[in-house]
Amino acid sequence: MNIPLKSLESPAGDVFTPGLEGVLVAETVLSHVDGAAGRLVLRGHELGQLADWSFEAVLALLWRDLGPESLDETQIRERLGTARMAAFERMTAALPALEGLSQVEALRLLLSRLPDAEPQCHHLVAVASVPVFAAAIARCGRGLAPVQPEPGLGHAADFLRMLHGVEQGPERVRALETYLVTVADHGLNASTFATRVIASTQAGLFSSVIGGLCALKGPLHGGAPGPVLDMLDAIGREENIVPWLTDALNRGERLMGFGHRIYRVRDPRADALKRAVAALRETGGRIAFAEKVEVEALALLAERKPLRSLQTNVEFYTALLLEAVGFPRDSFTNVFAAGRMAGWTAHVLEQDKVGRLIRPQSRYIGPAPA
Template sequence: MSVGLDDVVAAETALSHVDGEAGRLIIRGFDLEELAGRQSFEAVSSLLWRDLAAAGDAMAVRHALGAARVAAFPIAERLLPMSAGLSPVEALRLMLSGLSDASPIPGHVLVTAAMPVFVAAITRHRDGLAPVAPDAALGQAADFLRMLRGQAASPAEIHALDTYLVTVIDHGLNASTFTARVVASTRAGMVSSVIAGLCALKGPLHGGAPGPVLDMLDEIATPERIRPWLEQALDNGERLMGFGHRVYRVRDPRADVLKHVAATLRAGANRIQFADEVERAALAILAERKRSRPLQTNVEFYTALVLEALALPRETFTPVFAVGRVAGWAAHVLEQEAANRLIRPQSRYVGPLPKRAA
């Protein structure tokens, strides 16, 4: 038996492959490094949806997402008052429940387009600001930042966010993607499957690490405290946030992509250079102390730096991750529906047996 289903093959997919030993992420036949920073979120979404839902080319996807964002905006306006007291992820779950599988907009387009509209509206509402209507002519990353801020972002910021969305768009059968596929296998529909994926993402063991990376940097505070703080944390049996991964045994390729993105934002009022120093010290200490299992930088470390440099509030980091991952969830839902097989694993009973009468 494999606790946690480690090494159990639960599906065949043409969407992505995670090679933890080689530190490689393949998206539809391309290494991540060939796509992130070079192809838009719309282009990679089209790549994932190819042969599954007649996605068309990148420009067709861009137009479809733009129109669907406009269609989703009234739902955000209607449900915002009901989000009071909810966390950002809970508020996002509420708004997604306002979508209908009976919509004339294809389900994969609708959920992918609605996500940034809802996240931006929720974030502004928490600050006492009215939601900003979408601009269908813009790309997904540019419009999300505009809806969030109420004004256009710089080209460098748009490129940074677009690269981030591509970097996290799909990653094998992680917990949220597998959850979405299980629900899809029941024929529950696209919206229910994506909501299920978001619910799995809400758990801190899957989607909650970027924020604590910044908490760690807050506590370290100054360069002279870096090594003493890291050593004390390990002495106390604590994890160093942003290092190590369940699958990767070498460096997470997504970390390198986002480190490059962070470098492009270094000129701003941020602490990317300080984070570089923390990373170097942490890797050196981990190499000394964890010789039996190499622990490398993972995607969460530089996700935190990129999103902070884009002035996104920490509590929105998980919903913003969902803005990128939703295109992958949607692709997996379509693929699972095409397989037309209910996911029904077996369990091993370890409870008591009934006593037979003498």
């Protein structure tokens, strides 16, 4: 005798939503994404208001009232400098183990060496460690020795210094700082949700943020900036722009760097990064060429898909910015993680205050037992 499948449904009888789109699973004070209006709010501030802030000031904002002690921008800057030095000392012995790993896999390995039993400000240690590790990994990939941090510098300035071996100009530092601020937090995206789920088990902060990094490694979340540069490489010259884009659309291909799942109008992060990229135009590179690609792509998309709002997204300007300040494209995910670690750590601290295991239900659709 077969048991009716209806009796195997979840007691709540809730409607299944693929991807959990539109399903509320948490309350947070950290950030709000309004895709219909093209708004991103971080703790009461529009992203446009924060774009000129230092990364340390945004950390102070996100961590406020969540950590074991309240730290202001100056205190965070000082402690990050000290923590970067400690991270460098910890990292040195592990470098031989990175052989054969991709850059994000190498970052995962180095973060896994940080114990969850770290002192109280382990969230600060996590944020400090990523640029130290990411810069060293990028340099090792080019056959260069890691560069020791300079604790007296700001976080973004020292990140670029550790990457290049010498201090960089203020335009580059400001551009990277804008990027780190812009990607610091963005609602309950895949990596942040993964981080909160792990945090809800009380596994510890480093275990939680490593889970976030593993989610970020996937090409559907965090891997798009690199392909933007691949597209620019393929176009090559200015006279190829329209023919190349037209052929790609005729083949039904997606133009990398345009459109967004959440934002139905302009992505506010794209606006902030576009201004930062414009300030780098005189430093060389292919920013002017990419801007011409953007103009033609938007015109073609508006003509081909008039009922859809396919605007330039954050990945397009991310690719241009990170290339212009000197990061190799295979390190882009690690640089993203350096900024998003701000949000991941804040969500871990917030989830710790909730103190409840995240345990959603699934609907069984397999065969009924005989």
